[in-house]
Amino acid sequence: MDRSILGALFLFCLLGSCATGNRSEKVVQIQPAMTPAGKLFIIGGGKRPPAMLEELIRVSGIGEGGHAIVLTMASEEPDTAAYYGIRQFLEMGLPAGRLRALHFEKGNYPPDAVDSVRSARLVYITGGDQNRFMDVVLDSPVYEAIHEAYQQGATIAGTSAGAAVMSAKMITGNEFKHPDYTGDFRTIEAENIEVKEGLGLLQGAIVDQHFIYRMRMNRLITVALDQPSETCIGIDESTAILVEGRQARVVGDYQVIVLHNPDQSRKSQNGLLGGRSLKLDVLLPGDVFGLD
Template identity: 30%
Template structure:
């Protein structure tokens, strides 16, 4: 068993979510935030183009019928202590982190009054979502960067402090598109988290309590090394390849789920049987 548990829903998106056409993922975020009555705040701390990103998400959510959309731009840390941004979060029913550079989210928001307001609203049940960098920052320990399409090595991945919305896991994004299995395995071997989620583009993991649901067009790769019997991290040098025995691997397509407490995948039939469908 594990104590991994979100408060309000989390929507963790692997990046490059569809912003025209059906827009399934952002449509579900808007629905979780209250539908046409939603009050959505988009946080652009991660991006170097906050105005453009803000306009893009404003247009998307307006198209879905959301009238109340605010952009909170914290391009310097002091902005995250300003009353206007904090008040916007306090009134929000949905909080969304854009993509970009996940380290900027930590530098510009973590430990500020804005951060405190976000955590308070999430504790009260408000949905928190993030795409790409906004997905990577969800755990306590996040992947900051590293090589893709390589075998696991200690020097393959850079780790840093995350926001901690979903503790006890590691998340990587743009997963299949950038060949990041080796990077995720390297992260899992080199730090204490024993559950990893690799999320493809235009794919999202929705978390409510200890239950998860996959939506979107790709898959989510789950690596569970909690019962692995061996790795050579203690003996390997930084540039040497890592070995790992008896880790579990699950591939979850849209409609499948995962239980964070039991560490078990759930079929669509199992979700329906246990009334665990998390979105309409």
């Protein structure tokens, strides 16, 4: 990487922090009332190949003008998340002057920074811990600003934890019956997988990420049985779905798993979950599927 890119990264990581200032705004939680004009670009984590980033830049229109915001609240190392979040767009040729990283803290939402989110053409949410992100954003001016940007035509993108937060019902990553996290989901049990409130940009669907690479099918089956009205979507690493209205297209290198429970079948026996006639699709890059 040349020195101009490194210098720009350093500058924008410094300027993007919202850890100072005490002004805040009263928030009214937004519930989507109409089809948003914007798009969702939901990435399953892992490496982001150039072709995927090119598609994100194309569909968002950020290459033509406007500014992009990188939100780092999911990360416990926000400076590092800002560095890499900005760098990926610089390496794709976007001007440094139209990229800004922001890290809000709970209860501290400077109005000028919130306005930058609201007016962004692209909002990109980094990986980390989806619970950390929602703890800062839920019932805040940032929540409202993200929704307003999406309604007005912005593309909201996120990877890993930034993908999980897109749903109205968010997989937290926690298990009630197996609280010591190992990354393995070895059972299909009732009252085990924790689901909390997410951003609610993606209605009627629940997203899981790092899906095939980390073998998370048991978790998604559990969610499909526990949340039978939701479309359950497992997105692999280096793969994304582009959501426009109620239609989604697979983008990237690998597969997306879509699991439906059309009969809303659910049976619990001795703590185990069962169900019949679940529908599973294994979708390849370029495949399109509906969200209704």
